[in-house]
Amino acid sequence: MKAYVFPGQGAQFTGMGKDIYDSTPQAKQLFDEANTILGFDITSVMFAGSADDLKQTRVTQPAVFIHSVAVALSNESFKPDMVAGHSLGEFSALVANKALSFSDGLTLVYKRAMAMQRACEINPSTMAAILGLDDKVVEEVCASISDEVVVAANYNCPGQLVISGSLKGIEIACEKLKAAGAKRALPLQVGGAFHSPLMEPAREELASAIESTQFSTPVCPVYQNVNASPSSDIATIKKNLIAQLTAPVRWTQSVQRMVQDGTTTFIECGPGKVLQGLVKKIAPQAEASSI
Numbered sequence: 001m002k003a004y005v006f007p008g009q010g011a012q013f014t015g016m017g018k019d020i021y022d023s024t025p026q027a028k029q030l031f032d033e034a035n036t037i038l039g040f041d042i043t044s045v046m047f048a049g050s051a052d053d054l055k056q057t058r059v060t061q062p063a064v065f066i067h068s069v070a071v072a073l074s075n076e077s078f079k080p081d082m083v084a085g086h087s088l089g090e091f092s093a094l095v096a097n098k099a100l101s102f103s104d105g106l107t108l109v110y111k112r113a114m115a116m117q118r119a120c121e122i123n124p125s126t127m128a129a130i131l132g133l134d135d136k137v138v139e140e141v142c143a144s145i146s147d148e149v150v151v152a153a154n155y156n157c158p159g160q161l162v163i164s165g166s167l168k169g170i171e172i173a174c175e176k177l178k179a180a181g182a183k184r185a186l187p188l189q190v191g192g193a194f195h196s197p198l199m200e201p202a203r204e205e206l207a208s209a210i211e212s213t214q215f216s217t218p219v220c221p222v223y224q225n226v227n228a229s230p231s232s233d234i235a236t237i238k239k240n241l242i243a244q245l246t247a248p249v250r251w252t253q254s255v256q257r258m259v260q261d262g263t264t265t266f267i268e269c270g271p272g273k274v275l276q277g278l279v280k281k282i283a284p285q286a287e288a289s290s291i
Contacts, residue, residue, distance in 0.1 A: 001081040003223075003263040004096060005279070006068045006089030008249075009061055009194075011272035012054045017067040018047045020074060027070040030102060034066045037106050042066070057191060061088050061113040062106060068092040068270030069102060075291050078269075082230060082258055084223040086275060087154070087195070087249050088112075090241065096269065097218040099237060104213050111209050115202035116245070120192030122201055127153060127164045127190050128174050132183030135161055135252075141176045145169055153195040155252040157281040162188070164196035195248050203245040210242050228253035230261065255282040267291055 020027040021043065031043045045053050046063050054060060068085075069092050072078050078096070085093035088109065095105040130138050135152070138161045142150045148169030154162035163173055170193075174185035192198065215238060221230035224240040228250040231237050255266070255278070266279045268290040279288040 001262045002079070002265045002267060003082045003084065003258045004072060004078065004080040004093070004267050004269055005083070005275045006072075006085035006092035006096070007064060007268065007270045007272055007275050008085065008087035008089045009064060011270060011274055012046075012060055012063050013271055014047075014049060014051060014054065016046050016054075016063065016271045017043070017070060020070055021047070024070075024074040026074040030070045030073065031066060033102065034062065034106055037103055038062060038110060057113045057117040058110070061109050064088060064271060065092050065106060065109045069095045069105070071291060072096045072269040073102075075269075077291070080220050082221050082223060082261070082263060084254050084258065085225075086251055087225065087244070089270070089275075090222070090225055090244065092270065093222050094215075094218070094237070094241075097220050097222055099215050099218040099222065099234070100213070108206070108209055108213060112202070112206050112245075115205040116194065116199065117191065118205070119199050119202040123166070123193070123198045125149070125164070125166050125193030125196070125198045126170050127162055127188045127193060128170050129160065129162050129184070129186045129188060130174075130177050130182050131186070132159050133161070133177060133181060137180055138163065138177060138182075141180060142173060144176070145172055148172060149193065149196060149198055151196050152248050153193075154249045156249075157252055157278045160278075160281075164193040165198070166193065195244070195246065197246055199245045203242060206245060207242045210238055223254045223258055225249045225251070225254070228257050230257070251278060252282050255279055255286075259283045259286055265289075
């Protein structure tokens with residue numbers, strides 16, 4: 001069985017999507033439609049913008065989404081048995097499995113990006129990657145910091161867990177985690193504490209947009225970030241998508257569950273090859289490639 005997986009924020013690069021835009025009419029149509037939906041020429045930024053241009057919140061999330069969906073939908077071999085996406089990538093996955101239209105998916109992604117930016121402005125915050133520690137140790141250290149917000153945010157693969165929280169909380173946690181034996185505790189260049197309680201204002205803002213958007217029964221299950229479980233039920237998909245902003249991304253558990261459910265091949269759709277690398281660390285017996 002094949003699982004198609006979709007990357008999240010951080011996979012962007014200058015020139016992303018230019019090759020399929022030039023070579024695939026269906027992809028070109030999606031890129032042009034995206035410019036109209038967003039009301040600005042995002043393709044120009046994707047194809048020729050600087051790294052700083054691509055880091056802008058209003059650009060990064062839509063850009064990765066557009067590229068990922070275009071790669072999937074313009075590829076004739078795209079016939080998934082299941083899909084999953086890392087954080088933002090879950091929206092790409094939901095368009096790929098026909099739970100969402102491209103226009104509705106892009107509209108939600110843009111609203112999500114702007115809501116997250118506003119939440120970051122309310123509560124200055126950050127994230128850090130913790131390498132070389134067992135997940136339970138990281139969780140226990142985070143829980144021990146009672147006067148600041150610090151939580152496990154991204155379970156990327158064994159030995160790689162990203163934490164999220166207040167500026168002071170992350171600083172304290174990094175020191176404690178290094179003392180506990182972490183090989184590295186690296187603050188990330190991100191705008192805020194994604195997948196933490198500090199994103200509650202964004203969750204509330206996005207919830208009404210998701211509830212009012214029409215979803216359809218997908219052609220295959222989506223393995224959702226919040227519980228690493230498959231779903232084809234529209235109400236469940238919506239509920240989990242809303243919860244995703246303040247809940248951790250359970251990527252390790254999602255890949256493990258997809259393997260348990262019969263997946264032998266993972267195919268990454270979108271910019272970069274980050275998810276391929278994570279899959280190989282989580283499930284070395286599985287094949288991992290990209291289109």
